[in-house]
Structure formats: C-alpha cells, structure tokens
Amino acid sequence: MGTQFDLRQTDHLLTTTRAVRKRLDLDRPVPLELIGECIKIATQAPAGSNIQRWRWMVVTDPAKKAAVADLYRKAYAPYIDMQRDAVKEAGRTDAGRIMESSDHLANVLDRVPAIVIPCQLGRLRPDQSNQEISGYFGSVIPAVWNFMLAARSRGLGTAWTTLHLKYELEVADILGIPHSVTQVALTPLAYYTGDDFKVASRLPVEKVTYLNEWKHGLDGQPN
Template sequence: MTDELLPLSLDELLTTTRSVRKRLDLERPVPLEVIRTCLEVALQAPTGGNAQPWHWIVVTDPGLKKAIAGYYAQSYDAYRRSSRHPRARRFEDPARNATQARVASSADYLAEHLAEVPVLVIGAIDVGGELPAGNQAGLWGSLLPAAWSFQLAARARGLGAAWTTLHLQYEKQIAELLDIPPGVRQGVLLPVAYTKGTDFKPARRQPLDTVLHLNSWSSVSA
C-alpha cells in the first residue's frame, strides 16, 4: 500500500531520515506506484517564481542501472583517493573519526552495489541553456528542496535513499544514456530501496553553537 506510513512524529521524520546505503534491501522490489507517490509529495516543494522547472528520471532498467553504476564507480574511485573522502578527514575527536570510518565503509558499499539498487531517481532542472556564472543557489533552490522532500516521503513509507552527486562527473555521458536534453541539468542521484528495518536514529552532529552566528560572523551565540 502506498499510503501506509510509519508511526513517526514530524521531528522524528526530520531527524531520522538518513543517507541509507548498507541497509538498502537490494532484493525487495519497489513498486513504481510508491515512487510516484513520493514524487507527488516532492512536487509540493517551493520553486523560484513557481516555475517548477524540475524533471525526475526514474531508472529501473537493469542495463541502464549497470551503465550508470559504471560511471559512478569511476567517479567514486577518484573520490576515494582524494582528500574529500570521509576516510581522509581526521579530527581530534575519536568518536567523530569512528563515524567517518563508518561513513566511508558505507560509501564504499554503495559504489560496489549501485547497479543492484531497485530504483535510481535522478533529479534534474531545466536551465534553458548554460548554467549561470557565479552563485547558483537561486537555481538549485528550485530543485534540491523537492529532492529532500522525496527522501522524507520515502522514509515515511519504509524506503531509504542516499543523496549523492558523484555521477555528475559523467553528467554528459549519463544524459546521453538517458536521452536527457542538453538544457536539462542533473542535480542529484537518489538510489532508492526499502530499508532493512526502520529503526533509524538521529545522527551525531557538532554542537549548534559551533556553527551558529548571530548578526555577524564573529558573534558568539551563547
């Protein structure tokens, strides 16, 4: 049933919607109707000027998924060897380093099994030409909130997804593979599956006061 929701409060939904990788159920089929329901929720997100320039490419064909996974693996290999990879980021806090190691292992797993994930959802936006120069927040602000709404709707229905953009290194090749027009640019790839269990918890984050600035950058929040 597409309308069977987990018994989560709003705050629980917002704080326990995780990037799910190792706990994606690669064996359980995901009905297209469930994906459609989650996308219907996503389409309620705001867009600049109510333009609604988004497009959603849902990929279930095994051959297409394998091809996308091949490009993803190439991009991930370079990422894994870079200073941006979670395993390369070290902190004074041992607990945070342990978290980084778990995230790195999880990311490795997704790269190895992406082709096996039942559904790949690519969020894209019609830019009508080239990407604008300078800060592009106004552009992507008309796509990314909807993609997050999709993840929330999926979580509420027992599915998980992992937010990733590593495929964008091969955006042109994937666009050709999926017949995406040149003026439509991809913004996020969401591998979607039912999750093994639904008992996700809030993640450990840095204290708010380490990132909160009141009225100026140099202000102290407390």
C-alpha cells in the same frame, strides 16, 4: 492547543533521515505508484517564481541501471582514494564507517530497485552570479529533500549522491536526457532493512548560529 502535528513523529523523520547505503533491500521491488506518490509530495516544495523546472528521472531498467552504476563507480574510485588519504591525515574516526558504507553503495548501485536522478531544465553558465546559482539550485534541492523525506516515511531509503555528475553527459546519453538539462543528484531508492535510524552527530547549534553579529551566539556572547 497549538500545532496539529505530532512533533515526535515529524522531528523523528527530520532527524533520522540518513544516507542509506548498507541497508538498502536489493530484493524487494518498489512499486512505481509509490515512487510517483513521493514525487507528488516532493513537488510541493518551493521553487523560484513557482516555475517548477524540476524533472524526475526514475531508472528501473537493469541494463540502464548497470550502465549508470558503472559511471558512478568510475567517478567513485579516484574520489575515495583521495578521501582515504585526507581522512588519514585529519585523523577522523567516523570516516572509516562512512567509507565502508560508500564502498557498499558503489558496489551494489546496479542492483537497487530504482535509481532516481532529479534534474532541472536548463543549465547555468560559468559566469552566473551567486544569486542566479542559488536561485537555480534552490528551486530544485528542497524538492529532492522532500522526496527523500516522503520516501523515508514510506519505508524507503535514499542517499544523496553527486559523484556520477563527473560523467553527467554520458549518463544523459544512456537515459536520453537532453544535454541542456542539469542533473542535480542521484539517489538509490529501495526499501530499507531493519527498523529505524538514529539521530546523527552534528555540530552544536551554538557553534553554527549567530545572532545579529557574525560569531555572536544566540545568548549574545561572542563564540
């Protein structure tokens, strides 16, 4: 017996939900009811004391999407120049593909059917403790990831981005978001083209997991 889940399906969802940039279908509208459905699932996520300070800003208005995308691009340009230099120095091979894909997203962001900006009521003060910071973001980020998983399982692509936050208040003014509200991320939302996504390469579990003692692997040996 055991679990009621089809692990093949759930593991596939969890291991292949990628940042979708080049495969966003810019021409196929996304029904608002479907976005609402994803948000309904998202809000089953945990939140500290179950306070649910998350708010979901869905942007479909073409002029507003264009204005937000302009600010994203304004933040993106200097960031990616810096990244290009850093990557060249580090000799990374996977980075060219990520950058090409990121360039594409920056270029088409105004044309995606919807931009979703998850928000959290309130703002942290610069002097707040790690406990408070973790509690604050930990009460919204799981919901955002839930949203992305729900989207993916309905054929919708998302990509976690944070660059627009450099101009968070300008974006707030475009959308009427009070300055007392924190924007947490920004994701494009569109049907994805093509069939499926692949499992990505990640650091091996043995390299990132310790048992009982820092830098001791699950086999108990130092690693």
